[in-house]
Amino acid sequence: MSQSAHAIVVGNEKGGTGKSTTAMHIIVSLVRDGRRVGAIDLDARQGTLSRYFSNRARTAVRRGVRLPMPEIAAVQPTDNPDADTRKLMAILENFAPRLEFVVMDCPGHDNPLSRLAHNFADTLITPMNDSFVDLDNLADVDPETFEVLKPSRYAETVWEERKRRMLRDRGSVDWIVIRNRLSQLDARNKRRVGDVLEKLKDRIGFRVAPGLSERVIYRELFLDGLTLLDVMDDDSGVEVSMSHIAARQELRDLMDALHLPAPETRSEAS
Template sequence: MAAHLIVLGNEKGGTGKSTTAVHVAVALAHAGFKVGALDLDGRQRTFARYIENRSAFAAKRGLELPTPETVVITDETPDLDRERLIAQVGAFARSKDAIVIDTPGRDSVLGRTAMGIADTLVTPLNDSFVDFDLIGQVDPDTYKVKRPSFYAELVWDARKARAKVDGGSVDWVVLRNRLSSLEARNRKRVGGALDELSKRIGFRVVPGLSERVIYRELFPKGLTLLDTAVIDEVSMSHVAARAELRELIGSLNLPMWDAAAQASA
């Protein structure tokens, strides 16, 4: 496919997956790329609602905001919906530079299918051992990694299947979302476990989005930290969050983002 496929995957809710997905998609659109987006959670529709709010706000203000073309695919009839997913990805691949897929926060046929065709798989985790347990189990006394968990095994199987099908590879990126300056001991222990596990099963660890109220406040208007030109009051928190977002996008090592950075240098 010509389009680069970015999948946000995590079977645990509350990790900032949809918020991250929206910001990645809008950041690429702001950079001038044609972006298609798929929301595979037909019940919650968090990504789709964010984009609907964005379109409504733009229409009300008479604005033209860079916005990804978004399609919702339900997961009520697995076989049919899998076919719809593959067909929509194929359609986007012919007209888009990038495709961003937000998967449900639970195990699903659609989520597994998307994982298996990803070029970049992004797994946001809150910085705690509760979330770490999704990808690895640790010894309660030493905090050393004992074994990979079920989701890591799913990713491993998906990567092997992808290599057999087309020889492609999946760049797996784990985001440490909601990093706190407090609880330094917990932060260090989680970081150590992530580094240890990453060497065993092959993922990259990058800083994600911090715990900032601004991310939740922007949802009703569908705005992101890159839309400061239309945000009524811009604070230092906005500026810091925008820099944080740019660092996150850059750390994903997306081929089109690297090209855009070189062109603007």
């Protein structure tokens, strides 16, 4: 792939971690900032990201408003992995020379399409719920000492794809683990998860960033295909609350933590 777009991959081999919600908010944040963005739903069988954008398009028509949109594509896995790979590569070849960012939302399990996406990632974002259930996707942890015993299968998959990427084009991957659905209740468990992530991050090579808290607003916005940034508009039809304002600040903090290329510094070749 003659790559110029910065590839952002949202991946985790566990479902229910907020991958599609995270991807949607990153995409809309970039589009609203005037960036040229392509969105690829690699979990098209479930199709959460695709449905999100369908809902968004219907809301724009129904309310007679303009909602910024990316270019959208989807790949539904079939029994022919080679054909699936060719379809994804064709989409990337179309998007990469024209756009600044390509955001790929991966399924919550291992498959060839997900591995290929990880191989092309410039920024890899792994959302996880703030619990040891989700932490198990990154490492085996001793239940008594909370020491890291070994990296998990997903961490090993990321390591393998990073090596392949280095061999292919000498490119590097900025891997960011974001802690979604942070709870204010179980402070001790939250601290223990944070301690394990600190021990693990240098061992397997990722950064840790704050994600999106557990808020009802994220589930409500899905039906209209809206994001936190949209509801702050006067014509959104949504009454803004303090929860919206706090959540918008979380999103801003997340976008800052990603360290994505600015327009004037974007590389034209990788």
